[in-house]
Amino acid sequence: MAISFTVTNKLKNGRARLGLLHTPHGTVETPVFMPVGTQATVKTMTPEEVWNVGGRLILSNTYHLYLRPGQELVRESGGLHRFMNWSGPILTDSGGFQVFSLGPLRKVSEEGVTFRSHIDGSEHFFSPEKAMEIQMALGSDIAMAFDECAPYPCSYEYALEALDRTSRWAERCLAVHRLEEQGVFGIVQGGVFPDLRKKSASEIVSLNFSGYAIGGLSVGEPKELMYEMLDYTVPFLPEEKPRYLMGVGSPDCLVEGVLRGIDMFDCVLPTRLARNGTVFTRRGKLVVRNAGNARDLTPLDPECSCYVCRNYSRAYVRHLIKAGEVLGIRLTTIHNLYFILGLMKELREAVREGKIVEYRDKFMEKYHSG
Amino acid sequence: MAISFTVTNKLKNGRARLGLLHTPHGTVETPVFMPVGTQATVKTMTPEEVWNVGGRLILSNTYHLYLRPGQELVRESGGLHRFMNWSGPILTDSGGFQVFSLGPLRKVSEEGVTFRSHIDGSEHFFSPEKAMEIQMALGSDIAMAFDECAPYPCSYEYALEALDRTSRWAERCLAVHRLEEQGVFGIVQGGVFPDLRKKSASEIVSLNFSGYAIGGLSVGEPKELMYEMLDYTVPFLPEEKPRYLMGVGSPDCLVEGVLRGIDMFDCVLPTRLARNGTVFTRRGKLVVRNAGNARDLTPLDPECSCYVCRNYSRAYVRHLIKAGEVLGIRLTTIHNLYFILGLMKELREAVREGKIVEYRDKFMEKYHSG
Numbered sequence: 001m002a003i004s005f006t007v008t009n010k011l012k013n014g015r016a017r018l019g020l021l022h023t024p025h026g027t028v029e030t031p032v033f034m035p036v037g038t039q040a041t042v043k044t045m046t047p048e049e050v051w052n053v054g055g056r057l058i059l060s061n062t063y064h065l066y067l068r069p070g071q072e073l074v075r076e077s078g079g080l081h082r083f084m085n086w087s088g089p090i091l092t093d094s095g096g097f098q099v100f101s102l103g104p105l106r107k108v109s110e111e112g113v114t115f116r117s118h119i120d121g122s123e124h125f126f127s128p129e130k131a132m133e134i135q136m137a138l139g140s141d142i143a144m145a146f147d148e149c150a151p152y153p154c155s156y157e158y159a160l161e162a163l164d165r166t167s168r169w170a171e172r173c174l175a176v177h178r179l180e181e182q183g184v185f186g187i188v189q190g191g192v193f194p195d196l197r198k199k200s201a202s203e204i205v206s207l208n209f210s211g212y213a214i215g216g217l218s219v220g221e222p223k224e225l226m227y228e229m230l231d232y233t234v235p236f237l238p239e240e241k242p243r244y245l246m247g248v249g250s251p252d253c254l255v256e257g258v259l260r261g262i263d264m265f266d267c268v269l270p271t272r273l274a275r276n277g278t279v280f281t282r283r284g285k286l287v288v289r290n291a292g293n294a295r296d297l298t299p300l301d302p303e304c305s306c307y308v309c310r311n312y313s314r315a316y317v318r319h320l321i322k323a324g325e326v327l328g329i330r331l332t333t334i335h336n337l338y339f340i341l342g343l344m345k346e347l348r349e350a351v352r353e354g355k356i357v358e359y360r361d362k363f364m365e366k367y368h369s370g
Numbered sequence: 371m372a373i374s375f376t377v378t379n380k381l382k383n384g385r386a387r388l389g390l391l392h393t394p395h396g397t398v399e400t401p402v403f404m405p406v407g408t409q410a411t412v413k414t415m416t417p418e419e420v421w422n423v424g425g426r427l428i429l430s431n432t433y434h435l436y437l438r439p440g441q442e443l444v445r446e447s448g449g450l451h452r453f454m455n456w457s458g459p460i461l462t463d464s465g466g467f468q469v470f471s472l473g474p475l476r477k478v479s480e481e482g483v484t485f486r487s488h489i490d491g492s493e494h495f496f497s498p499e500k501a502m503e504i505q506m507a508l509g510s511d512i513a514m515a516f517d518e519c520a521p522y523p524c525s526y527e528y529a530l531e532a533l534d535r536t537s538r539w540a541e542r543c544l545a546v547h548r549l550e551e552q553g554v555f556g557i558v559q560g561g562v563f564p565d566l567r568k569k570s571a572s573e574i575v576s577l578n579f580s581g582y583a584i585g586g587l588s589v590g591e592p593k594e595l596m597y598e599m600l601d602y603t604v605p606f607l608p609e610e611k612p613r614y615l616m617g618v619g620s621p622d623c624l625v626e627g628v629l630r631g632i633d634m635f636d637c638v639l640p641t642r643l644a645r646n647g648t649v650f651t652r653r654g655k656l657v658v659r660n661a662g663n664a665r666d667l668t669p670l671d672p673e674c675s676c677y678v679c680r681n682y683s684r685a686y687v688r689h690l691i692k693a694g695e696v697l698g699i700r701l702t703t704i705h706n707l708y709f710i711l712g713l714m715k716e717l718r719e720a721v722r723e724g725k726i727v728e729y730r731d732k733f734m735e736k737y738h739s740g
Contacts, residue, residue: 040689044696069664069689077667077683085681294439297447311455313447319410319439326414326696 003142003183003210005030005242005263009352015234015261016356018348021057021242023089023141024181025081030242030263031351033254033344034059034091035337036271039068040084043271044330045337047086053306053334054341057089059266062134062144063098067117067124071137079139091266092140094131094173096147096187097215097247108148110165128172136179144213145173147187152220159191159216167203174207183210185244191216192225194232201236211242211264218247218267226253230260251280251343251367255360258347270340274332277321280339284370286314288332293318306338373512373553373580375400375612375633379722385604385631386726388718391427391612393459393511394551395451400612401628401721403619403714404429404461404636405707409438410454413641414700415707417456423676423704424711427459429636432504432514433468437487437494441507449509461636462510464501464543466517466557467585467617478518480535498542506549514583515543517557522590529561529586537573544577553580555614561586562595564602571606581612581634588617588637596623600630621650621713621737625730628717640710644702647691650709654740656684658702663688676708 002024009018019030035042035050038061042050050058060080065071077083080090099106099115106115112127131146146169148162166189177184186209190196204212214233217226230245237243242263248254249267257265270280277289281301286293288300299309300317308317308331320328343363350359372394379388389400405412405420408431412420420428430450435441447453450460469476469485476485482497501516516539518532536559547554556579560566574582584603587596600615607613612633618624619637627635640650647659651671656663658670669679670687678687678701690698713733720729 039693039695040686041695041697044700046697046700068693069685073665073685073689076665077685083683083686085686295443295446313453315439315443315447316410316453316455319443323409323438325409325411326699327411327416329696330414330416330700 002181005211005240007239011351011354011356014259014356016259016351017261017263018351019242019263021263023057023183025087025089025141026056028057028089029348031258031344031347032057032264033249033340034264034266036061036266036268037084037086038268039064040074040080042337043275044326044333047084049334050086050337051088053338054345055088055337057091057264058086059091059093060084060138060140061095061098062092062131062138063095063126065138066095066134067119071134075137075139081139089141091142091185092135092138092144093246094135094144094146095126096131096144097149099126100149110168128169129176132173132176132184136177136182139179140182142183142185142210143177145170145184145186145209147189147215149216149219150189150191152192152216154191156191156193156196159189159193159196162191163189163196163200167200170204170207170209174209185209185211185213187213187215187246188233188237189216190233192221192229194229197229197233198236201233205236205238209241211244212237213244213246214262215246217245218253223253223256227256227260230257230262234261249340251340252364254340254343255347255363258351259356259360270336271333274336275329277318277328277332279332279335281370282366284367286370288314288318289321300332300335301339304335304339306335308332308335308338372551375581375610377609381721381724381726384629384726386629386721387631387633388721389612389633391633393427393553395457395459395511396426398427398459399718400633401714401717402427402634403624403710404634406431406636406638406641407454407456408638409434410444410450412707413645414696414703417454419704420456420707421458423708424715425458425707427461427634428456429461429463430454430508430510431465431468432462432501432508433465433496435508436465436504437489441504445507445509451509459511461512461555462505462508462514463616464505464514464516465496466501466514467519469496470519480538482516498539499546502543502546502554506547506552509549510552512553512555512580513547515540515554515556515579517559517585519586519589520559520561522562522586524561526561526563526566529559529563529566532561533559533566533570537570540574540577540579544579555579555581555583555612557583557585557616558603558607559586560603562591562599564599567599567603568606571603575606575608579611581614582607583614583616584632585616587615588623593623593626597626597630600627600632604631619710621710622734624710624713625717625733628721629726629730640706641703644706645699647688647698647702649702649705651740652736654737656740658684658688659691670702670705671709674705674709676705678702678705678708
């Protein structure tokens with residue numbers, strides 16, 4: 001199998017763990033956060049910069065790359081790694097989340113989903129088979145099964161329908177997948193209904209995936225409810241396979257996720273916040289664009305040692321953002337990813353030392369003190 | 371004097387020359403092209419990137435920094451170098467070009483210029499004294515005298531009036547300047563009228579500036595006329611002081627300018643073209659965003675060895691630009707500045723070898739063959 005996973009440390013009390021995820025493009029320490037490179041670029045950054053802030057595994061997007069520039073161009077370019085000049089591992093999502101988010105623009109059948117492009121309104125069709133075909137053309141290290149992510153809130157009936165379809169589609173994904181050097185992850189759905197989570201987990205786990213994702217969370221539900229669902233779902237996932245919590249990237253949720261035995265995360269939050277002029281600090285979020293920072297000559301986060309905090313003031317970064325200068329959002333993006341990836345490093349260290357609960361308490365107290 | 375200049379090579383036939391421009395922030399080889407960092411950032415780039423593509427001396431903008439973030443904040447930050455994290459030399463223009471370009475929004479008197487901000491319409495007043503005060507607060511290595519740049523075309527009478535005012539203002543600039551570690555350059559005006567160029571040059575050169583700029587060219591006149599004006603004006607400038615041709619940055623004009631004895635250039639062209647999706651190549655300009663490049667897997671310029679050409683295809687760069695990704699204009703900017711700064715290096719080499727005319731002919735033939 002192209003993808004393998006080794007658990008290297010496992011806490012005696014609690015589910016937190018350390019692991020090594022082996023891929024054709026290198027081995028990654030887990031728990032890991034994946035910066036998102038939606039359109040074959042982590043927004044505003046070069047691959048070298050992503051690496052330098054600690055990025056080791058990135059996520060890219062089947063739906064977006066299918067529409068633009070098209071998976072055939074990526075294949076002709078030698079695959080996504082070569083196309084975007086990233087030599088580390090890449091996970092591609094299946095496009096399921098995007099086509100279902102299009103809401104009124106899409107039609108769902110057992111066969112698949114008909115949807116309209118958000119770019120030009122043209123009509124397209126995704127099926128499990130199509131999603132796998134695109135991901136094979138992209139040549140990512142890890143492909144995701146094509147699933148239906150139910151919204152929050154949603155009825156029990158709809159959540160059940162979506163999870164059943166997700167299970168049937170999962171089988172179809174595996175049936176057509178034939179790229180040996182690419183792993184495939186299954187996705188557990190079931191909304192916020194414990195029995196549906198159990199049903200979905202047992203169905204998906206019965207199929208031979210390289211790893212298992214928990215989808216359908218971080219879609220608007222209260223954080224406490226997400227943690228509850230994790231507590232309920234994780235025990236149904238096999239110990240020996242990586243567990244990926246999709247769409248999670250706020251500092252508090254990463255801490256709580258690691259504590260609950262999650263190995264992989266992705267989220268646009270750090271990069272999107274950065275482009276809106278907001279940065280993470282050890283004492284919570286800071287809206288750099290606010291007037292209060294206009295004459296502040298201190299770094300974004302006085303406790304941070306990233307390139308930005310070593311060289312620039314809040315006043316300068318704010319000036320750039322107010323003036324519409326690209327360097328402004330480059331600097332906030334570098335800082336935010338460094339912050340999140342540094343947090344992951346500290347979380348791995350805390351698990352290694354068996355002090356994840358203490359770390360959580362200390363981190364949270366400070367993070368909410370700002 | 372803070373700024374000194376040494377001519378190290380002078381062609382026997384022709385005016386082209388090599389020099390060393392000594393500044394408080396280091397020595398720069400001339401002829402030199404200055405990347406433009408209008409708002410205390412060379413658009414899309416970090417200072418390290420500017421350095422890595424060969425930038426050694428950059429230009430920043432008094433008018434823009436006065437309006438936003440204000441020169442006092444820059445002064446409080448420890449000056450422009452510290453504020454923007456650029457440790458090499460900086461030249462600031464005087465704001466004259468900007469306030470006169472505002473057209474109907476400004477009123478000119480002997481005292482100075484009343485103008486409205488392009489940002490919020492607020493009213494402001496620049497005088498020679500004010501322009502120097504702002505540049506002293508910014509702490510650039512080289513400040514420019516406050517001048518009036520007449521448009522093209524313009525009448526003989528107006529050009530005369532503007533150059534006379536420029537001469538009187540030049541004296542006022544020197545009278546109030548009192549920052550020992552900052553050089554001040556005077557600006558020769560006179561439109562496209564040979565006798566006015568001579569008059570302006572003799573008046574400005576009679577004042578003790580650290581260097582002399584030729585302003586009022588590259589403002590819409592035919593290139594041949596600009597070259598003619600250079601041939602006419604340069605002989606009136608002292609051999610031992612640097613000569614700066616303002617606002618020039620297209621490859622052909624740089625070559626012709628060096629040939630005519632110019633030591634310094636600046637222009638937004640390479641960075642602005644880049645943001646519009648156009649790049650320089652040895653065979654002329656290439657509009658990367660054009661559909662013809664959609665599946666082109668070759669580099670922007672097959673003869674270029676910049677970071678971009680070593681790692682990315684035209685197809686990828688075009689994809690980024692079409693998708694509105696910041697990395698797209700970052701890559702075209704890096705390439706274009708590398709191209710222009712590499713051209714300057716070759717021009718210095720050609721002067722050193724006494725082969726500038728041969729270089730010009732060869733370069734032009736190829737550049738216009740694309």
